[in-house]
Each structure stands twice: as structure tokens, then as C-alpha cells.
Amino acid sequence: MSMVKTSALPRLQDGVAMTPADYKGIKPIWCPGCGDYGILNALIQVLTRNQVDPARLAIVSGIGCSGRFPAFVKSYGFHGVHGRVLPVATGLKLARPDLTVVAVGGDGDGLAIGMGHLPHAIRRNVDITYLLFDNHIYGLTKGQPSPTTEVGHKTHASPYGVSEYPINPLAMALVAGATFVARGFSSHTRHLADLIEAALAHRGFSFVQIMTPCVTFYDTYKQWKQQAWELGEDHDPSDFQAALRLATEAEGMPIGIFYRVERPTLMDRLVAGAKDAARLQSGTRYDREADARQIDALLQRYR
Numbered sequence: 001m002s003m004v005k006t007s008a009l010p011r012l013q014d015g016v017a018m019t020p021a022d023y024k025g026i027k028p029i030w031c032p033g034c035g036d037y038g039i040l041n042a043l044i045q046v047l048t049r050n051q052v053d054p055a056r057l058a059i060v061s062g063i064g065c066s067g068r069f070p071a072f073v074k075s076y077g078f079h080g081v082h083g084r085v086l087p088v089a090t091g092l093k094l095a096r097p098d099l100t101v102v103a104v105g106g107d108g109d110g111l112a113i114g115m116g117h118l119p120h121a122i123r124r125n126v127d128i129t130y131l132l133f134d135n136h137i138y139g140l141t142k143g144q145p146s147p148t149t150e151v152g153h154k155t156h157a158s159p160y161g162v163s164e165y166p167i168n169p170l171a172m173a174l175v176a177g178a179t180f181v182a183r184g185f186s187s188h189t190r191h192l193a194d195l196i197e198a199a200l201a202h203r204g205f206s207f208v209q210i211m212t213p214c215v216t217f218y219d220t221y222k223q224w225k226q227q228a229w230e231l232g233e234d235h236d237p238s239d240f241q242a243a244l245r246l247a248t249e250a251e252g253m254p255i256g257i258f259y260r261v262e263r264p265t266l267m268d269r270l271v272a273g274a275k276d277a278a279r280l281q282s283g284t285r286y287d288r289e290a291d292a293r294q295i296d297a298l299l300q301r302y303r
């Protein structure tokens with residue numbers, strides 16, 4: 001197995017202790033039984049056991065039931081527009097490299113309207129974690145098919161059954177060059193928490209497809225519970241071909257870390273090529289104010 005560099009999660013100062021309740025934001029308003037509760041619980045577990053500093057964590061979302069996520073965690077949060085979670089998260093990470101940035105969004109948000117952004121965020125290897133809440137449906141807008149809905153599935157918007165083949169998000173992320181690719185299941189909460197922890201600690205773009213049943217509009221709960229199996233020690237996450245085979249050929253629904261490799265991040269490469277490397281790395285709001293003054297001076301020259 002390859003040696004993989006990790007980023008330390010931003011911890012609270014000694015003497016301050018946070019409980020799971022301290023990390024919770026407003027009360028979630030998802031339907032009872034929605035898989036998204038499992039994801040929230042897993043993240044809260046990770047934050048608590050690592051005593052993550054909420055002031056150094058930012059959660060950015062798109063639009064969808066999944067898009068409500070930032071309000072349910074006590075950290076910085078940004079509820080963006082539909083499909084644009086990755087550009088917002090990328091911009092935030094570049095402006096505030098000191099923050100741990102987590103992007104969240106649904107299969108519609110990330111693989112339909114937002115699909116154009118995904119391979120580019122991946123190939124930049126920007127140091128963020130992307131949690132794709134995949135329920136194979138548009139939940140918020142009441143049950144239209146998404147790019148991961150199976151062929152033939154009938155909804156009110158596809159009364160004769162879906163006619164397009166679904167996207168395979170893991171294979172796509174692997175082929176686009178993602179440095180961390182994993183799949184979790186909202187019902188395997190402890191296992192999911194370990195995956196999210198590993199994804200947050202990864203230096204580079206970490207992509208986690210999380211299977212999360214929409215019990216109201218497409219209840220895949222029983223099916224996924226039967227299909228899910230956890231990857232074991234015999235899978236080597238540094239083996240790209242093995243990861244691709246798993247993503248495309250495996251029986252059932254394997255969950256775990258498919259692939260993990262170390263590669264310079266976007267910031268590493270920008271810093272390597274920049275004269276003012278220190279400023280880029282530590283970018284704070286004071287630096288941005290200085291930048292605004294420089295832009296103003298530049299504009300004056302062309303007036």
C-alpha cells in the first residue's frame with residue numbers, strides 16, 4: 001500500500017471540549033427515515049472525535065434536500081445555487097486555505113446541472129472534500145429521475161420508465177483523475193464516519209459517493225441494505241485498475257475506499273509558481289483587503 005500524506009483536521013485549542021450536541025445546528029427538516037440523517041450523524045461523529053474547530057470548517061452546498069445540510073451543522077456554511085457547489089467551494093478554499101472545506105450536494109445537483117464542474121475540480125486536485133448524496137432521484141422537487149436513476153424506473157416525470165443509462169459516479173471520478181475515491185452508505189454510519197474522516201484528512205480532492213435512500217420518492221433502502229458489502233484488506237486502494245474494476249464490475253454495492261493516491265494539490269502548484277507564495281498559502285481577509293486596494297489602483301491607471 002502506498003504512503004499517503006494527510007492534512008491534520010483543525011482541532012480546537014486545549015481546554016475546550018465539544019459534545020455532539022455542540023456541533024448540531026438547527027433541527028433537520030428531512031422526512032422521517034431519510035438517509036441524509038445517517039450522513040449528518042456520521043459527520044457529527046467525526047467532528048466530535050477529532051474535536052474539530054467549527055471556526056475552521058466550512059460546509060458549502062448546492063440546492064436539494066441535501067443542500068440544507070450546512071444549516072444542520074455548527075460551522076461556517078454557504079447554501080449556494082443549484083449545481084454550483086464546486087466552484088464556490090474551490091473559490092473558498094483558494095481564498096481561505098486555512099479552512100477545511102466540505103462540499104455537499106445531490107446526484108441531480110452534482111451530476112446533472114453541475115456535472116460540468118466535477119471533472120475540472122477533480123483535475124485541479126483542489127484540497128476539498130466532496131460528499132455526493134446519491135439517492136438516485138430529485139428529492140426536493142418531488143421525484144423526477146436523476147442521472148443515477150436506473151433504466152426503466154417509472155416516476156411521474158418518466159411514466160414509461162427512464163430511457164437513459166445511468167452515470168457511474170465512481171468510475172467517472174476515477175477516470176477524471178481523482179486522488180481519493182470512496183463510496184459509503186448512510187445506514188452504515190460508523191463505516192461512513194471512518195470514510196468521511198479519511199476523506200477530510202486527504203490532501204487533495206476527495207470524492208465520496210454516499211448512497212442515501214430517499215424514502216419518500218424512491219425507497220431503495222431494502223435493496224441497498226441487501227447489496228452493500230464493505231471492502232476488506234484484500235483491496236489495495238493504491239491500485240487504480242483494481243479500483244476501476246470494482247467500480248464497474250463488482251457484484252452488489254461495495255463500500256469503502258476504492259482509490260487513494262498522493263499528488264500535489266492546486267495550491268501546491270500555485271505556490272510553487274508564485275512569487276508571493278507565503279501570502280497565497282496563508283490568505284486571510286486582511287490580504288484580500290490589500291488585494292482590493294491593488295485592484296483599485298490598477299483601475300485608476302486605466303481611467
Ligand SMILES: Cc1ncc(C[n+]2csc(CCOP(=O)(O)OP(=O)(O)O)c2C)c(N)n1
Pocket residue numbers: 063064065066067082105106107108109110113133135137138139140141146214
Ligand atoms: C437553476 C435551477 N434549476 C432547477 C432547480 C430546481 N431544483 C431544485 S433541487 C433540484 C434537484 C434536486 O435533486 P438532487 O440534486 O438529487 O438533490 P436531492 O433533493 O435529491 O437531495 C432541482 C432540479 C433550481 N433550484 N435551480
Ligand code: SF4
Pocket residue numbers: 029030031033034035036065066135139140213214215216217
Ligand atoms: S424527499 Fe427524499 S431526500 Fe428529501 S428529505 Fe424526504 S426522504 Fe429525504
Ligand SMILES: [Mg+2]
Pocket residue numbers: 064106107108133134135136137138139146
Ligand atoms: Mg438526489
